[in-house]
Amino acid sequence: MSKPIAIDSVSKSFATKEGSLLVLDKFSLNVAPGEFVSVIGSSGCGKSTLLKIVGGLLPATSGTITVNDNIIDRPGLDRGFVFQSYSLFEWLTVKKNILFALKKSRLSGKEKESLTLQFIEEVGLKGFENAYPQELSGGMKQRVAIARALVYKPEILLMDEPFGALDAQTRGMMQELLLRVWEKHKTTVLFITHDVEEAILLSDRVIVMSSRPGRIKLERSVTISRPRNYETTTSNDFVAIKRELLESIRQETMQTPGLL
Amino acid sequence: MKKFRHLFELRENISKRAYIWLGAGFIFLLLVLWQTVTGLGLIRPLFLPPPSAIFTEAVRQIQEGILYVDASSSIYRIVMGWGFATLFAVPIGFLMGNFKFFEGLFEPFIDIVRYMPVVALIPLTILWAGIGDFQKFLILFIGTFFQQVLMIMDNVKQVPKNLIRVGQTLGLSRFEILRSVVLPASMPGIWDTFRITMGWTWTYLVVAELVAADNGLGRRIMDAQRYLATETIIFGILFIGLLGLITDYFFKITGNFLFSWTKGR
Numbered sequence: 001m002s003k004p005i006a007i008d009s010v011s012k013s014f015a016t017k018e019g020s021l022l023v024l025d026k027f028s029l030n031v032a033p034g035e036f037v038s039v040i041g042s043s044g045c046g047k048s049t050l051l052k053i054v055g056g057l058l059p060a061t062s063g064t065i066t067v068n069d070n071i072i073d074r075p076g077l078d079r080g081f082v083f084q085s086y087s088l089f090e091w092l093t094v095k096k097n098i099l100f101a102l103k104k105s106r107l108s109g110k111e112k113e114s115l116t117l118q119f120i121e122e123v124g125l126k127g128f129e130n131a132y133p134q135e136l137s138g139g140m141k142q143r144v145a146i147a148r149a150l151v152y153k154p155e156i157l158l159m160d161e162p163f164g165a166l167d168a169q170t171r172g173m174m175q176e177l178l179l180r181v182w183e184k185h186k187t188t189v190l191f192i193t194h195d196v197e198e199a200i201l202l203s204d205r206v207i208v209m210s211s212r213p214g215r216i217k218l219e220r221s222v223t224i225s226r227p228r229n230y231e232t233t234t235s236n237d238f239v240a241i242k243r244e245l246l247e248s249i250r251q252e253t254m255q256t257p258g259l260l
Numbered sequence: 261m262k263k264f265r266h267l268f269e270l271r272e273n274i275s276k277r278a279y280i281w282l283g284a285g286f287i288f289l290l291l292v293l294w295q296t297v298t299g300l301g302l303i304r305p306l307f308l309p310p311p312s313a314i315f316t317e318a319v320r321q322i323q324e325g326i327l328y329v330d331a332s333s334s335i336y337r338i339v340m341g342w343g344f345a346t347l348f349a350v351p352i353g354f355l356m357g358n359f360k361f362f363e364g365l366f367e368p369f370i371d372i373v374r375y376m377p378v379v380a381l382i383p384l385t386i387l388w389a390g391i392g393d394f395q396k397f398l399i400l401f402i403g404t405f406f407q408q409v410l411m412i413m414d415n416v417k418q419v420p421k422n423l424i425r426v427g428q429t430l431g432l433s434r435f436e437i438l439r440s441v442v443l444p445a446s447m448p449g450i451w452d453t454f455r456i457t458m459g460w461t462w463t464y465l466v467v468a469e470l471v472a473a474d475n476g477l478g479r480r481i482m483d484a485q486r487y488l489a490t491e492t493i494i495f496g497i498l499f500i501g502l503l504g505l506i507t508d509y510f511f512k513i514t515g516n517f518l519f520s521w522t523k524g525r
């Protein structure tokens with residue numbers, strides 16, 4: 001079976017003024033095709049670092065990452081990325097922001113146009129094609145970012161706390177939207193979040209990371225049937241998994257000196 | 261006073277009309293005060309002539325064509341001095357903001373020159389280039405370039421790293437990222453730098469013309485001092501202020517037009 005993402009004992013340390021800071025310690029993780037995997041962990045444990053390495057934006061200090069058996073050493077169009085902060089091109093309209101992602105595509109102008117419009121519709125931004133990012137709410141901005149990361153049909157979507165800055169209500173809507181889009185396109189997703197409920201609701205599998213240096217503290221598969229929606233969060237299965245994950249996170253915080 | 265309460269809400273906008281009338285009204289008030297003080301003879305015209313005398317002087321300079329000649333030679337110097345400085349500062353500042361290599365290469369040198377007082381360079385440039393236009397270009401270039409290049413470098417560094425990363429994840433080359441991401445993202449900041457440095461260039465020009473020049477707005481002011489023609493001095497100063505204001509508005513308005521996407525900021 002092919003493995004879209006295989007992270008094989010990846011370590012990463014940064015050179016800082018106080019010496020070398022080990023952020024990831026022999027981190028290994030495999031993600032199956034079409035699987036939705038979430039990584040949760042406390043702030044500063046190395047989640048963004050991990051995702052950047054998978055995205056090819058940052059070199060690992062040691063270890064390898066392969067995507068479909070190709071070793072990753074740079075970004076590629078097989079992986080789409082949605083960043084923690086809003087990172088839209090503010091001088092471009094919604095439509096042009098998404099079209100921008102097709103710069104390297106061999107499609108004809110017409111095909112690019114219709115693909116862009118299709119994705120604008122999928123993320124519910126119809127009517128805002130010609131709006132500038134400044135005119136959009138936070139949730140709408142992140143929808144543009146999602147459409148931009150999906151429009152060139154990457155096999156893998158890497159998302160770094162994409163809904164972290166949104167209020168609870170918008171967040172819920174965005175989660176359902178993401179699930180809809182994911183189910184439709186069968187993308188493999190590696191998703192980073194702080195939010196335990198978000199992780200369970202979205203994922204096939206949840207990884208709890210230890211505090212720095214980041215290792216896998218707990219791995220929990222979520223077999224709750226799909227499609228899931230907001231009501232799922234009150235089901236017994238859901239609550240049981242949540243309790244398990246929270247307990248694991250609590251243990252981790254207790255063990256970490258200086259965090260309490 | 262209830263009626264005016266809305267004009268004093270904390271940080272709230274007031275109507276555009278009220279805003280403009282306030283600014284115009286204040287200037288008008290100063291003019292009235294000026295006219296009153298001089299009209300009553302409280303200050304001797306040698307020190308401060310009445311506004312009417314300034315106005316008469318303006319009419320005279322326009323009619324005799326002096327103003328046109330002065331202003332056009334000064335503006336020519338500004339355009340050349342600032343233009344050349346900008347022509348070099350934009351690409352070099354852009355490279356410095358994007359590549360540590362170029363920052364490391366140029367910054368120490370630029371920092372040294374930047375702290376040398378431009379005014380003190382005037383004698384040296386006169387020695388090198390005489391007192392003609394070229395010497396003015398030189399002074400304006402030195403005065404403008406070394407500040408501007410660092411400001412442009414900063415404008416470029418303001419572009420969030422994540423925007424560059426987006427470009428990378430979309431498979432763009434370095435050159436494509438510079439052209440399609442960093443350049444448009446930093447343009448509004450660079451435009452503002454243009455506006456600010458233009459003001460400095462004006463200052464340096466007047467200083468350079470005050471010290472030594474055949475003609476120009478600064479030279480006119482210097483001459484007038486010799487003949488105790490205070491109204492010429494004051495008109496000259498006001499006129500330079502007006503030109504500065506116009507260029508400032510030019511950059512503001514073109515900026516708002518070119519970068520309308522920044523409106524909500």
Ligand SMILES: Nc1ncnc2c1ncn2[C@@H]1O[C@H](COP(=O)(O)OP(=O)(O)OP(=O)(O)O)[C@@H](O)[C@H]1O
Nearest residue numbers: 014015016021023042043044045046047048049050
């Ligand atoms: N370029 C860098 N140089 C030095 N240290 C860095 C660098 N990037 C990240 N770090 C450090 O590595 C650690 C992990 O950072 P990372 O951004 O991966 O955390 P995170 O888990 O994403 O946190 P958050 O939940 O707050 O986003 C932090 O302690 C951070 O200070």
Ligand SMILES: [Mg+2]
Nearest residue numbers: 047048049084
């Ligand atoms: Mg992070």
